[in-house]
Amino acid sequence: MENETQSFEAIVNNNLSGRDLEEFNRIHFGRKDNLEVKLKDSSLAAAKDADFEIAAYAFPAKKEETRPPRIVKVGVIQHSIAVPTDRPVIEQKKAIFEKVRKMIDVAGQEGVNIICFQELWNMPFAFCTREKQPWCEFAESAEDGPTTRFLSELAAKYAMVFVSSILERDENHSDILWNTAVIISDTGSVIGKHRKNHIPRVGDFNESNYYMEGNTGHPVFATRYGKIAVNICFGRHHVLNWMMFGLNGAEIVFNPSATIAAEAGSEYMWNIEARNAAITNCYYTAAINRVGWEEFPNEFTSADGKPAHKDIGLFYGSSYFTAPDGVRCPGLSRTRDGLLISVMDLNKNRQIKDRRCYYMTQRLDMYVNSLSKVLELDYKPQVVYENEK
Template identity: 90%
Template sequence: MDNETQSLEAIIENNLSGRDLDEFNRIYYGRKNHLEVKLKDSSLAAAKEADFEVAAYAFPAKKEQTRPPRIVKVGVIQHSIGAPTDRPVNEQKKAIFDKVKKIIDVAGQEGVNIICFQELWNMPFAFCTREKQPWCEFAESAEEGPTTRFLRELAMKYSMVIVSSILERDEKHADILWNTAVVISDSGNVIGKHRKNHIPRVGDFNESNYYMEGNTGHPVFATRYGKIAVNICFGRHHVLNWMMFGQNGAEIVFNPSATIAAEAGSEYMWNIEARNAAITNCYFTAAINRVGYEEFPNEFTSADGKPAHKDLGLFYGSSYFCGPDGVRCPGLSRTKDGLLIAVMDLNMNRQIKDRRCYYMTQRLDMYVNSLSRVLDLEYKPQVVHENDK
């Protein structure tokens, strides 16, 4: 990936300085100073040795008279796969576990309270191939599978809530597969799970060959550190999906994703969608994307008239956090594994709600009535023409 652009941030820093850089940061990120948080020397050394990026930024709230600050450290991990896709399933999974454990250990020594992985982090994103084998063999139980057992130990060791996106094998219901986020408590218990609501049918990302729309609604998980929710990948394109997590009281919404920079990809939307959701719903968001190229043993086509190929293109990383005020931090690299940490004061959510009154002015009653009419078989769009009386 030597020829790939490292990051948008690298382009800006290499070409702007002084007042121009301050103004860019103010207009694009929402503040001149990124409020970078100092990391331990041991963390920086471990990251260098394991070859991953690590960065941390603060999202403070104004001091209140009646509530103490609600400070929580939140981390996200982006990474490439650990072994070639033609290796045995268990070998591929172990290689990812080995690299990710080093990143979790750094998060643990930095005191991270909640951490979230990218979409289907423990396997290659093989759904583009439309092949069933061996990819379905990566599926496992959300409650008792090897990935959850692996993470339980780390959750208890570091008193850390872990959000783990996996391919779930629903053994209680005819072995059906789901794209599922498992939420593991800092006690090591599985608090619950959420299944991906919106399944793409776009070119290579026709994931309905493997799993269908989820059946868990919009759950919010009450953890020791705050109320969190998981809007899995394609759900970020659906405004009402983001909205319902907010209606159910989410304070932080994670968006674990697997998205590419190719022509049919979404890189130009990536910096907008999770940020828009944070602004509209007055909560913190975290956008997480995987990294690297993933080449598969057999060629596949993309229904676009182009020759068959063995990879999807670049998964461009660029994971970031955004606050309810719309202020975001710099993203991680487009090409490198990384750990991004946010030190956030959850009091900011209510402060922004009080300031902007979005929830007070949202008119859900009007939308409920309008949407009920849209679903009617005899619906006629409300369009007014020039000569209508």
């Protein structure tokens, strides 16, 4: 990946300085100073040894008279797969565990409270192939599968909450598969799970060959560190999906994703959608994307007229956080594994709600009425024509 652009931020920092850079930061990120947080020397050394990027930024809130600050350290991890996709399933999964454990250990020594991984982090993103074997063998129980057991041990060790996106095997319902985020508490127990609401059917993303739309609604999980929710990958293109998590009380919404930089990809939208959601819903958002190229043993096609191929393009990383006022931090690399940490004050959520009054002015009653009409079989769009009597 030596010919790939390292990051959008690298382009800016290599070409701007002084007042120009300050003005860019003010206009693009929302503040002149990104409030970078100092990391421990041991964390920087461990990241260098394990070859992953590490960065941390603060999102403070104004001091209040009636509430103490609610400071939470939140981390997101992006990474490439660890061994080629033609290796045995157990070997592939074990290699990813070994890679990610080093990043979790660094997060633990930095006192991170919550970590979210990218979509289906413990396996290659094989759903482009439409092949059932061996990819379905990565599926496991959300409650007591090997991935949950692996993370439960680390959760208890570091008093850390994990948001773990896996391919779930629903053993209680005919062994069917789901794209599921498992929420593991700081004690190591499973709080609950959420299944992906919106399934893409575009380009190489043939995910409906493996699982269908989720049946868990829009749950918000009350953890020791705050109320969190998970908008899995393609759900970020659906504004009502983001909205419902906010209406259910989410303070932080994670968007674990697997999205590419190819022509049919969404890189130009990546920096907008999770940020827009934070602004509109007055909560923190975390956008997490995987990294690297993943080549598969057999060629596959996309039904788009293009030649058969063995990969779907570059997963471009670029994970980032946004605060409820729309201020965001620089993203991680497009090409490297990385741990990004945010030191956030959750009091900012209510402060922004009070300031901007989006919830007060949102007119849900009007939209409920309009949407109910849209669903009617004989619905007629509300269009006014020039010569209509």
